[in-house]
Amino acid sequence: MGISVRNLVKRFGDKTIIDGISLDIADGELVSLLGPSGCGKTTTLRCIAGLETPEEGRIEIDGEVVFDSASGIMVEPYNRSIGMVFQSYAIWPHLTVFENVAFPLRVRRRPNAEVEQKVVRALEMVGLGAFRDRSSQQLSGGQQQRVAVARAIVHAPAVLLFDEPLSNLDAKLRDRTRAELRKLQRDLHVATVYVTHDQAEALSLSDRILVMSEGRILQQGTPEDIYHAPTDSFVADVVGAANFLAVEFRGQGLDGIRAVTRDGAPVRASTGSVPPGPGTIMIRPDKLRLEPAGPSQENRLPGTIRQRLFLGGHFEYLVEVGADTVRVISVVLMQEGAPVLVAFDAVDCVALAGAGAAVS
Amino acid sequence: MTTLPARRSGETTIRVVFVLTFLVTAFLIVTPLASLLYGSFQTGGPGAPSTFTLKNWGDLASRALVHTLFMTCFISVVTSVFSTAGGAAMAWLVYRSDFRYKRSLVAAVGLSFFFPGFILGMAWVILGSPGGVFNDILEHLFGPDVIRFDIYSATGIIWIQVLHILPFAFFTIRGPLISMDSSLEEAAYASGATPWQVVCRVTVPLMIFPVMSSLLLCFVLSVEQFAIPAMVGIPGHVHTLATELYLLTSFSPTNTGLAAAVGLSMSAVTGLSIFAQRRIVHRRMAPTVTGRGYRVRELSLGRWRWVATAACVFYVLMSFIIPALSLIYTSAIKFFVANPFEAAWTFRNYVQLWDNPGTLRAFWNTVLVAGGGAVLGLTLGVLVAYSTHRLKPRGHRALDILACLPFGIPGIVIGLGFLWSYVYLPIYGTLWVLVFCYVARFLPYATETVGAQVVQLDRALEEAAWASGANRIASFRRIVLPLLRPALQSGYFLLFIAYFREIAAAALLYTASTQVLSISIWAFFENANWGVASALSVITTIITVALMGAVMRAPLKL
Numbered sequence: 020m021g022i023s024v025r026n027l028v029k030r031f032g033d034k035t036i037i038d039g040i041s042l043d044i045a046d047g048e049l050v051s052l053l054g055p056s057g058c059g060k061t062t063t064l065r066c067i068a069g070l071e072t073p074e075e076g077r078i079e080i081d082g083e084v085v086f087d088s089a090s091g092i093m094v095e096p097y098n099r100s101i102g103m104v105f106q107s108y109a110i111w112p113h114l115t116v117f118e119n120v121a122f123p124l125r126v127r128r129r130p131n132a133e134v135e136q137k138v139v140r141a142l143e144m145v146g147l148g149a150f151r152d153r154s155s156q157q158l159s160g161g162q163q164q165r166v167a168v169a170r171a172i173v174h175a176p177a178v179l180l181f182d183e184p185l186s187n188l189d190a191k192l193r194d195r196t197r198a199e200l201r202k203l204q205r206d207l208h209v210a211t212v213y214v215t216h217d218q219a220e221a222l223s224l225s226d227r228i229l230v231m232s233e234g235r236i237l238q239q240g241t242p243e244d245i246y247h248a249p250t251d252s253f254v255a256d257v258v259g260a261a262n263f264l265a266v267e268f269r270g271q272g273l274d275g276i277r278a279v280t281r282d283g284a285p286v287r288a289s290t291g292s293v294p295p296g297p298g299t300i301m302i303r304p305d306k307l308r309l310e311p312a313g314p315s316q317e318n319r320l321p322g323t324i325r326q327r328l329f330l331g332g333h334f335e336y337l338v339e340v341g342a343d344t345v346r347v348i349s350v351v352l353m354q355e356g357a358p359v360l361v362a363f364d365a366v367d368c369v370a371l372a373g374a375g376a377a378v379s
Numbered sequence: 380m381t382t383l384p385a386r387r388s389g390e391t392t393i394r395v396v397f398v399l400t401f402l403v404t405a406f407l408i409v410t411p412l413a414s415l416l417y418g419s420f421q422t423g424g425p426g427a428p429s430t431f432t433l434k435n436w437g438d439l440a441s442r443a444l445v446h447t448l449f450m451t452c453f454i455s456v457v458t459s460v461f462s463t464a465g466g467a468a469m470a471w472l473v474y475r476s477d478f479r480y481k482r483s484l485v486a487a488v489g490l491s492f493f494f495p496g497f498i499l500g501m502a503w504v505i506l507g508s509p510g511g512v513f514n515d516i517l518e519h520l521f522g523p524d525v526i527r528f529d530i531y532s533a534t535g536i537i538w539i540q541v542l543h544i545l546p547f548a549f550f551t552i553r554g555p556l557i558s559m560d561s562s563l564e565e566a567a568y569a570s571g572a573t574p575w576q577v578v579c580r581v582t583v584p585l586m587i588f589p590v591m592s593s594l595l596l597c598f599v600l601s602v603e604q605f606a607i608p609a610m611v612g613i614p615g616h617v618h619t620l621a622t623e624l625y626l627l628t629s630f631s632p633t634n635t636g637l638a639a640a641v642g643l644s645m646s647a648v649t650g651l652s653i654f655a656q657r658r659i660v661h662r663r664m665a666p667t668v669t670g671r672g673y674r675v676r677e678l679s680l681g682r683w684r685w686v687a688t689a690a691c692v693f694y695v696l697m698s699f700i701i702p703a704l705s706l707i708y709t710s711a712i713k714f715f716v717a718n719p720f721e722a723a724w725t726f727r728n729y730v731q732l733w734d735n736p737g738t739l740r741a742f743w744n745t746v747l748v749a750g751g752g753a754v755l756g757l758t759l760g761v762l763v764a765y766s767t768h769r770l771k772p773r774g775h776r777a778l779d780i781l782a783c784l785p786f787g788i789p790g791i792v793i794g795l796g797f798l799w800s801y802v803y804l805p806i807y808g809t810l811w812v813l814v815f816c817y818v819a820r821f822l823p824y825a826t827e828t829v830g831a832q833v834v835q836l837d838r839a840l841e842e843a844a845w846a847s848g849a850n851r852i853a854s855f856r857r858i859v860l861p862l863l864r865p866a867l868q869s870g871y872f873l874l875f876i877a878y879f880r881e882i883a884a885a886a887l888l889y890t891a892s893t894q895v896l897s898i899s900i901w902a903f904f905e906n907a908n909w910g911v912a913s914a915l916s917v918i919t920t921i922i923t924v925a926l927m928g929a930v931m932r933a934p935l936k937l
Binding site: 068069070095096097098101102103105106107109111112113122123126127167170171174180 | 846854
């Protein structure tokens with residue numbers, strides 16, 4: 020049953036924030052909406068929650084129509100079976116931890132014994148069993164986030180909605196909480212929408228990722244699909260660090276697409292299919308290798324090291340390859356200014372139509 | 380596919396609440412103004428047979444009234460310049476210099492702020508009138524008629540008003556000064572500027588908008604002043620628009636039509652000033668920063684410290700301590716004599732208060748109007764602030780403008796408007812008229828106090844309640860109201876104190892059975908019963924100051 024969204028349109032004034040989105044989320048599935056700020060991902064989530072009224076479209080939650088522009092149905096958020104975690108957590112400062120979590124049950128007028136039992140269970144699930152009588156103002160950011168999660172799940176809603184729930188935590192805590200959220204969602208087995216601009220979060224948590232831009236869905240698929248086989252340079256860039264080489268595609272062969280760089284060096288890519296003509300080849304920085312300078316061959320391009328940054332476990336190099344600059348992750352120590360060969364395998368190259376973004 | 384507008388059940392609730400709020404506000408504020416406008420074109424007073432006329436507006440141009448207009452503007456400009464200069468100087472002393480007695484100064488200025496204007500005026504009549512304390516001292520020192528001090532003059536009005544309004548300027552300017560990003564000044568120090576160069580080239584230019592805003596607000600407060608010019612100006616034949624309006628309304632031959640025209644002209648002056656002030660505030664006042672705890676570098680006063688201390692002590696003496704002492708003194712003697720060694724001490728003034736049923740009644744009325752009225756005023760204020768800052772349905776801008784209007788309308792003018800419109804209503808002559816009038820007059824106090832906190836309230840706190848299953852009313856009651864509690868508390872006390880000491884509107888609206896304390900004090904004073912007037916003032920001041928203490932101590936932070 021889960022969530023079903025059809026042809027959703029939302030405008031603020033003249034500006035179209037959501038431009039005809041459709042999506043389906045099955046029970047127990049966690050779907051991330053990934054994209055830069057302003058792409059419409061949070062607005063989509065808020066439309067599902069009922070906090071925004073869309074202009075057009077239809078939304079079903081757990082088989083019940085909660086919004087339908089055609090028949091003028093708009094169910095208020097408090098009449099939808101949802102649990103939501105806000106970016107700011109929105110923990111009510113005047114209530115204790117227990118009462119914050121109990122709120123969804125209290126407004127549904129559940130008997131005290133049931134409230135007690137369910138709140139305790141929810142707090143234990145997020146690891147805050149000992150905190151029930153704390154004032155919500157004595158909590159750290161991470162604890163507040165857990166209270167927000169407990170409050171969202173306590174009444175066993177049909178769907179869970181997360182609005183960038185980890186963006187206010189520090190990096191270490193974020194990694195740990197990510198893993199816990201994943202386990203919690205698996206255990207509860209509810210349809211979940213997870214809004215984020217953090218590619219690592221989306222990749223690690225999701226069953227499916229929807230990459231959004233300017234109110235539309237650019238690509239959707241499993242994290243592996245999206246990461247390894249983006250269909251668009253924007254998607255490639257959003258889900259991870261990416262290098263783009265401007266090339267001229269020559270045509271499809273048995274072993275992949277052949278192309279030449281602007282300097283005439285031959286390149287072969289085995290992922291993606293594009294018509295002959297100008298285009299882009301995308302390669303992840305960790306798939307590039309630095310080799311001693313030598314003659315240019317297929318997928319071995321001559322370049323010059325412009326900058327080296329030591330990042331602990333590895334180096335990050337900026338290498339000038341013809342007219343392009345690429346980022347290379349490598350454990351090999353090389354000097355700035357040194358001539359090198361940048362080598363890569365065809366299986367790691369994704370052929371994309373259109374121009375790519377420059378490495379910043 | 381035809382698209383129907385989606386129906387939301389929650390929106391019906393909002394619509395109903397908003398429409399009711401709008402109607403009540405419009406009724407309270409538009410009715411008196413409309414009746415003033417109507418009245419200004421009528422020959423007779425409210426309730427009397429009357430015909431249409433343009434004469435009132437023509438009479439505005441009479442020599443006497445034009446002179447009064449100029450006198451009002453003169454007094455108000457001088458008052459606002461001195462108040463703002465003094466208030467700004469004190470704010471700078473407290474927040475930017477190494478002045479020693481910062482906490483004491485802020486407390487003392489706060490005390491003066493809550494000292495009711497009409498009581499201050501009365502005290503200064505006792506001190507500065509021809510037979511008063513100061514002239515008696517001067518006579519003893521220098522012999523009769525060498526130096527005389529006459530409070531019954533334009534200078535006297537300005538003097539008392541500056542003492543009264545200066546704290547307001549202090550509190551208006553200190554906010555922007557505190558929140559100004561101190562790194563701007565630090566950057567100037569780091570660039571090699573001397574302390575005085577920093578003051579002149581950074582602090583003062585950045586504070587120019589707050590200072591201009593304070594000048595305009597003090598001007599409006601001064602134009603609105605009724606009690607001080609009435610006590611000091613009427614005996615000295617110095618008239619302002621406010622006292623002129625009062626005389627035209629309350630003493631025969633009355634001319635309420637002309638009074639209405641005067642009131643509307645007054646509102647035009649104050650309304651335009653408030654409009655200008657709002658425009659200034661809407662520009663960015665000064666770059667501000669929040670949540671940074673760095674101490675601002677304090678400028679050393681050096682040998683100027685003594686001058687600064689002396690000036691502040693002088694102000695505190697003149698604005699609160701000496702007036703308060705003179706009232707206590709006057710309340711405790713049988714007949715007024717300036718020399719305490721010749722005085723016959725007594726408690727009879729206080730006993731007389733207790734024995735006087737009229738005073739007890741006034742006290743009870745004041746408690747009802749201030750205590751009960753403030754609940755109504757606050758309720759309306761919350762509804763307006765929540766509508767205009769959060770719900771924002773169609774028409775919320777109109778409501779916002781409507782609720783701001785009383786800022787620009789002097790109390791005595793609103794009083795006249797109510798006098799004119801409520802004559803036709805069954806509640807005329809009851810306390811309800813006073814309550815309605817105060818609710819309207821001080822509505823901006825409530826909306827500003829509550830609105831400031833509504834704006835700060837994270838929208839997600841309420842949305843989280845909806846997402847948790849609470850409908851609009853439940854989430855308002857269980858989440859919004861508890862979170863607004865600090866603003867509700869301070870708003871209630873603010874309204875209570877304002878209602879408690881309001882005199883201008885009451886002067887026109889009271890009847891024998893609806894007398895309030897401020898009017899009783901004034902009446903005793905006008906009947907030359909200084910002893911009882913002072914006794915009642917002392918009690919009123921103690922109540923006001925005690926309430927202020929409660930406001931300051933109340934747990935304002937959650």
